[in-house]
Amino acid sequence: IFKILDQNKPELVLLDVQSVPAGQEGWLAFDVTTASNHWLLHPRSNLGIRLYVETEEDRSLSAGWIGLVGRRGPRSKQPFMVTFFRENQVPCRPPRAVKPHPRRKKPKYDLPVPNRSPANSGGQPCKKHELYVSFSDLGWKDWVLAPTGYSAYYCDGECFYPLGSCMNATNHALIQQVVHLLKPDEVPKACCAPTKLSPISVLFYDDNNNVILKKHRNMVVKTCGCL
Structure with a gap:
């Protein structure tokens, strides 16, 4: 999975790689922290991420062909980001306990303050x-x-x-x-x-x-x- 640097040029930054054996079923979790941290500081640089699927022989495959669920799949299996x-x-x-000024009359609704102070632990x-x-x-x-x-x-x-x-x-x-x-x-x-x-x-x-x-x-x- 890559971070896109330029929509008009093939400039990508690798974020994470997952090795998936044939027949595996379940969720794939990718770490995109580097991209999200940069987007928080520079929102206009957020051009999205791109997913590539390749075999061990470097042959490109379609994500849908190998079974990855996209936006058209069931709602419970939609891709999402956790942040x-x-x-x-x-x-x-x-x-700090502050002593009242001697000339200031204490209001009747103040809480009574005991004539003892707790030890400083x-x-x-x-x-x-x-x-x-x-x-x-x-x-x-x-x-x-x-x-x-x-x-x-x-x-x-x-x-x-x-x-x-x-x-x-x-x-x-x-x-x-x-x-x-x-x-x-x-x-x-x-x-x-x-x-x-x-x-x-x-x-x-x-x-x-x-x-x-x-x-x-x-x-x-x-x-x-x-x-």
Whole structure:
């Protein structure tokens, strides 16, 4: 499979090669990451990709003649591209406790602040961390066709007091954190957990060996927060 550089000239860049024995049935997966990364930076350079089929004797064959399904085939067997985008994560620093100005009158609706401050454990604040899940490592490669894995991410870290806006804390977490400072042996700290998740599409075989494309909910952590 090649990336097209010029429609008017035979200028191609090799992206990937697959060796397919006669009689094989199933999906062919090609790595076109190099092309897609370049197209994201230079969209006008996207002239598409081209597939060639050759025998070991370098004899060209028609893709349709050897059985490759094209755009006219069944919808469940249409060629498609799987792309993953990594979200930029802004580092979150632990907020500092700020003492109110002595001349400023404290509003009645403010939460009470205990006269004790938690010990600094030196841990990292609650945030999203990298986690790539490989379906092959899970033993699912025999029935999951695509993708081969995905970036699931996970949440980890401490919910420091006071809880800053970058920690996406709920009102319940704010109250729980205050009560924890007053009664540390009775009430635990607020926990770092996913606050927003997104789905992924998975192509797999069902029990009847039918190829199914299904969107699974709540598979990727988008944001973390204190709950």
